[in-house]
Amino acid sequence: xxxxxxxxxxxxxxxxxxxxxxxxxxxYDATTIDEIxxxxxxxxxxxxxxxxxxxxxxxxxxxxxxxxIYQEILSSDKCCPSPLGDLESFIKTYAxxxxxxxxxxxxxxxxxxDSGTHLPEEMFANMRQLFGLLSKILQExxxxxxxxxxxxxxxxxxxxxxxxLFITTxxxxxxxxxxxxxxxxxxxxxxxxxxxxxxxxxxxxxEVNDEQNTTCA
Amino acid sequence: xxxxxxxxxxxxxxxxxxxxxxxxxxxYDATTIDEIxxxxxxxxxxxxxxxxxxxxxxxxxxxxxxxxIYQEILSSDKCCPSPLGDLESFIKTYAxxxxxxxxxxxxxxxxxxDSGTHLPEEMFANMRQLFGLLSKILQExxxxxxxxxxxxxxxxxxxxxxxxLFITTxxxxxxxxxxxxxxxxxxxxxxxxxxxxxxxxxxxxxEVNDEQNTTCA
Amino acid sequence: xxxxxxxxxxxxxxxxxxxxxxxxxxxYDATTIDEIxxxxxxxxxxxxxxxxxxxxxxxxxxxxxxxxIYQEILSSDKCCPSPLGDLESFIKTYAxxxxxxxxxxxxxxxxxxDSGTHLPEEMFANMRQLFGLLSKILQExxxxxxxxxxxxxxxxxxxxxxxxLFITTxxxxxxxxxxxxxxxxxxxxxxxxxxxxxxxxxxxxxEVNDEQNTTCA
Amino acid sequence: xxxxxxxxxxxxxxxxxxxxxxxxxxxYDATTIDEIxxxxxxxxxxxxxxxxxxxxxxxxxxxxxxxxIYQEILSSDKCCPSPLGDLESFIKTYAxxxxxxxxxxxxxxxxxxDSGTHLPEEMFANMRQLFGLLSKILQExxxxxxxxxxxxxxxxxxxxxxxxLFITTxxxxxxxxxxxxxxxxxxxxxxxxxxxxxxxxxxxxxEVNDEQNTTCA
DNA sequence: CATGAATGAGAGTTCATTCAT
DNA sequence: AATGAATGAACTCTCATTCAT
Numbered sequence: 001x002x003x004x005x006x007x008x009x010x011x012x013x014x015x016x017x018x019x020x021x022x023x024x025x026x027x028y029d030a031t032t033i034d035e036i037x038x039x040x041x042x043x044x045x046x047x048x049x050x051x052x053x054x055x056x057x058x059x060x061x062x063x064x065x066x067x068x069i070y071q072e073i074l075s076s077d078k079c080c081p082s083p084l085g086d087l088e089s090f091i092k093t094y095a096x097x098x099x100x101x102x103x104x105x106x107x108x109x110x111x112x113x114d115s116g117t118h119l120p121e122e123m124f125a126n127m128r129q130l131f132g133l134l135s136k137i138l139q140e141x142x143x144x145x146x147x148x149x150x151x152x153x154x155x156x157x158x159x160x161x162x163x164x165l166f167i168t169t170x171x172x173x174x175x176x177x178x179x180x181x182x183x184x185x186x187x188x189x190x191x192x193x194x195x196x197x198x199x200x201x202x203x204x205x206x207e208v209n210d211e212q213n214t215t216c217a
Numbered sequence: 218x219x220x221x222x223x224x225x226x227x228x229x230x231x232x233x234x235x236x237x238x239x240x241x242x243x244x245y246d247a248t249t250i251d252e253i254x255x256x257x258x259x260x261x262x263x264x265x266x267x268x269x270x271x272x273x274x275x276x277x278x279x280x281x282x283x284x285x286i287y288q289e290i291l292s293s294d295k296c297c298p299s300p301l302g303d304l305e306s307f308i309k310t311y312a313x314x315x316x317x318x319x320x321x322x323x324x325x326x327x328x329x330x331d332s333g334t335h336l337p338e339e340m341f342a343n344m345r346q347l348f349g350l351l352s353k354i355l356q357e358x359x360x361x362x363x364x365x366x367x368x369x370x371x372x373x374x375x376x377x378x379x380x381x382l383f384i385t386t387x388x389x390x391x392x393x394x395x396x397x398x399x400x401x402x403x404x405x406x407x408x409x410x411x412x413x414x415x416x417x418x419x420x421x422x423x424e425v426n427d428e429q430n431t432t433c434a
Numbered sequence: 435x436x437x438x439x440x441x442x443x444x445x446x447x448x449x450x451x452x453x454x455x456x457x458x459x460x461x462y463d464a465t466t467i468d469e470i471x472x473x474x475x476x477x478x479x480x481x482x483x484x485x486x487x488x489x490x491x492x493x494x495x496x497x498x499x500x501x502x503i504y505q506e507i508l509s510s511d512k513c514c515p516s517p518l519g520d521l522e523s524f525i526k527t528y529a530x531x532x533x534x535x536x537x538x539x540x541x542x543x544x545x546x547x548d549s550g551t552h553l554p555e556e557m558f559a560n561m562r563q564l565f566g567l568l569s570k571i572l573q574e575x576x577x578x579x580x581x582x583x584x585x586x587x588x589x590x591x592x593x594x595x596x597x598x599l600f601i602t603t604x605x606x607x608x609x610x611x612x613x614x615x616x617x618x619x620x621x622x623x624x625x626x627x628x629x630x631x632x633x634x635x636x637x638x639x640x641e642v643n644d645e646q647n648t649t650c651a
Numbered sequence: 652x653x654x655x656x657x658x659x660x661x662x663x664x665x666x667x668x669x670x671x672x673x674x675x676x677x678x679y680d681a682t683t684i685d686e687i688x689x690x691x692x693x694x695x696x697x698x699x700x701x702x703x704x705x706x707x708x709x710x711x712x713x714x715x716x717x718x719x720i721y722q723e724i725l726s727s728d729k730c731c732p733s734p735l736g737d738l739e740s741f742i743k744t745y746a747x748x749x750x751x752x753x754x755x756x757x758x759x760x761x762x763x764x765d766s767g768t769h770l771p772e773e774m775f776a777n778m779r780q781l782f783g784l785l786s787k788i789l790q791e792x793x794x795x796x797x798x799x800x801x802x803x804x805x806x807x808x809x810x811x812x813x814x815x816l817f818i819t820t821x822x823x824x825x826x827x828x829x830x831x832x833x834x835x836x837x838x839x840x841x842x843x844x845x846x847x848x849x850x851x852x853x854x855x856x857x858e859v860n861d862e863q864n865t866t867c868a
Numbered sequence: 869c870a871t872g873a874a875t876g877a878g879a880g881t882t883c884a885t886t887c888a889t
Numbered sequence: 890a891a892t893g894a895a896t897g898a899a900c901t902c903t904c905a906t907t908c909a910t
Binding site: 027028029030105106109110112113114124127128131132135151152153154157158160161162164165166168169172173175176179181183184185186189194197198200201202204205208210 | 244245246247322323326327329330331341344345348349352368369370371374375377378379381382383385386389390392393396398400401402403406411414415417418419421422425427
Binding site: 488 | 899902909
């Protein structure tokens with residue numbers, strides 16, 4: 001009997017979904033409430049009925065998104081329950097998720113480069129959660145003497161940074177390759193290839209035991 | 218002892234400098250011309266006297282900044298003129314520059330995550346230039362059989378991504394470490410340590426000849 | 435006893451009316467949205483709520499005005515349904531309307547002297563409509579052999595030009611007559627007298643059959 | 652030896668000429684000092700050196716233009732020095748001048764529809780002068796019993812109004828004729844034909860002695 | 869729940885005008 | 890006589906947010 005209207009939950013989610021798309025496409029400032037309302041086919045005032053203000057809506061969007069990826073990684077099947085398997089799972093699940101939800105990398109990068117201008121407590125927690133996951137994997141690998149000289153934060157940024165940039169720069173990379181200046185921007189590379197490459201390289205760098213760091217200086 | 222007034226060059230540069238700071242701190246949209254004018258101690262109309270519009274000012278800022286880092290890397294002394302030395306030089310010079318000009322990583326990340334919304338031709342060229350530099354280093358290393366299985370774009374993103382995120386997330390990482398949840402965010406790490414770590418790890422992953430990629434699946 | 439607030443139609447019309455007065459008094463450029471808003475006692479943003487932009491508002495104003503005069507002429511009682519009666523009706527109704535709505539001649543003259551800078555399609559159609567009316571009257575007169583040697587466009591401009599200028603120059607004419615330089619600017623003439631004079635003269639020039647045009651040259 | 656620069660008079664006239672073109676094409680408000688300066692190839696500040704402000708420049712332009720047409724009419728050869736010949740001369744010289752200087756009708760109409768917003772004393776005098784000319788011709792004709800029932804102001808507006816509108820509406824008339832709705836806008840008519848038509852018709856209406864005005868009412 | 873009407877506070881941009889050289 | 894630099898005041902238009910129904 002539900003009229004599709006008056007279904008609070010559905011309406012709210014519709015708003016979040018559309019807001020997510022617009023925020024990721026245009027950024028926080030360039031996305032207007034009017035636009036979100038129109039795309040979501042709801043009255044503008046309804047958005048204020050469900051969310052305190054624009055910032056709160058943004059926060060809800062980010063939480064929803066961060067939580068989704070966290071759950072995805074948690075629930076991914078690991079073939080071999082080992083630090084290496086977990087690492088592979090982390091990288092590839094993350095990469096596939098980003099590929100499927102290309103708004104996500106844009107949102108995340110923007111948020112990280114803003115260093116939390118729009119970022120409220122809730123979201124902040126979500127981000128730590130994700131990092132915590134990788135942190136634990138790496139730590140276990142180190143304890144089992146499989147990984148060496150681990151610096152979780154830097155590795156996290158390497159993985160997340162490269163995957164995110166890979167997704168968001170897609171149009172730029174395609175444009176560059178058309179310029180034909182000899183630059184190989186990997187514009188035709190599949191996410192499978194890229195995520196596997198990243199995994200293999202990270203694996204290499206972690207498995208080698210580099211006691212003595214040699215610098216040329 | 219010129220009065221610093223009626224000095225076109227000085228005025229223009231003052232505007233660019235201040236615009237750079239504000240754009241990096243607040244992003245393109247959230248930075249207002251009024252603000253830039255006030256901070257620069259010039260009349261708002263002066264900005265339009267020197268720059269066609271906000272977008273052109275932004276473009277001038279980005280070009281100036283990208284060119285600066287490119288020159289910095291080009292002119293950095295390389296102890297040993299080899300692909301490895303060049304790589305070390307690239308990574309460390311880039312990192313030091315980012316540390317000294319912390320507005321830069323934010324600007325770059327934002328631009329890359331926007332994938333060129335505000336990005337005009339000139340800036341785009343500047344960005345390709347930087348990537349071209351690393352590209353050549355890696356290629357030479359591969360030709361000399363020092364580096365193996367090189368994918369320049371991904372490696373570029375790994376390096377640039379990790380360094381940039383490291384700089385921009387500073388406040389976030391400090392905040393996290395205060396929460397005391399066992400996460401190590403490397404919040405006290407110096408840029409020297411980080412850039413060396415990145416260099417060493419990248420070196421490892423490039424030097425090992427990984428013919429057979431083994432995936433658990 | 436509606437509060438007159440939150441009444442869309444009333445608000446919109448209030449805006450059009452006031453815009454009409456201001457546009458005719460000061461011209462397009464010299465009329466500001468702020469001014470229209472203040473006089474209309476509405477928030478400036480409301481104007482943009484109802485009209486896309488200044489130009490669209492102007493267009494709405496002109497359409498409204500041109501349509502009004504067209505309807506007025508159409509519905510004017512014609513004592514004797516003949517080309518001559520229709521012509522008299524056209525001239526006098528037009529003149530009375532201009533007298534009652536003195537903003538109209540200014541608007542029209544300005545638009546015609548701009549030759550359509552601000553003039554959008556809709557308005558253009560309205561203007562053709564008015565001319566079409568006179569055109570048909572004159573044509574019928576010619577077919578009935580009452581009028582001779584008819585050039586509708588020129589006659590239209592004679593009628594409309596003289597009436598419009600008569601209205602818009604009122605202050606100028608009054609000022610001139612005070613200078614006492616022997617010039618008779620008809621500054622005290624009533625619109626009845628003027629419109630009748632114009633009708634009589636136009637009638638004369640149309641009724642005489644002037645086969646042979648004699649020029650002194 | 653004159654450098655073409657430092658020739659005050661030439662510079663001043665260049666400014667007036669270009670200002671005239673721009674004012675007539677775009678109107679007072681839409682014409683900027685910057686534009687005039689650029690087209691005239693002089694520094695913007697020079698305009699303020701020669702003219703008190705924009706309004707004074709406009710005034711100088713109008714005076715120059717009104718004076719030019721007045722002189723043109725005064726000096727036109729009259730084949731037969733009679734009121735009728737003078738009238739023909741007035742109408743045709745005016746029309747030819749407008750055709751050759753199409754900026755003039757636009758300027759004049761705009762000024763008349765503004766009823767003197769920008770119109771200063773000097774210009775006002777110039778306009779009276781022109782009207783005075785026609786006034787005298789008509790008066791003489793009446794005294795010689797050639798013209799009857801003369802109302803100089805209205806006749807002036809008929810002549811000036813129709814000719815001016817004819818010139819300014821050229822583009823509009825051409826556009827209308829392309830719409831093919833049966834309206835004859837005389838879009839191909841030459842100024843010779845038009846000015847002769849107007850003269851012939853005005854002649855007719857003045858020569859007939861219309862004692863008894865008959866209105867249908 | 870839902871909506872159209874209304875608002876205030878700005879943002880980008882333009883321009884006539886003046887100053888210093 | 891001539892110019893580039895500088896300014897203040899407006900102006901158009903946008904948008905997050907709220908009110909009344």
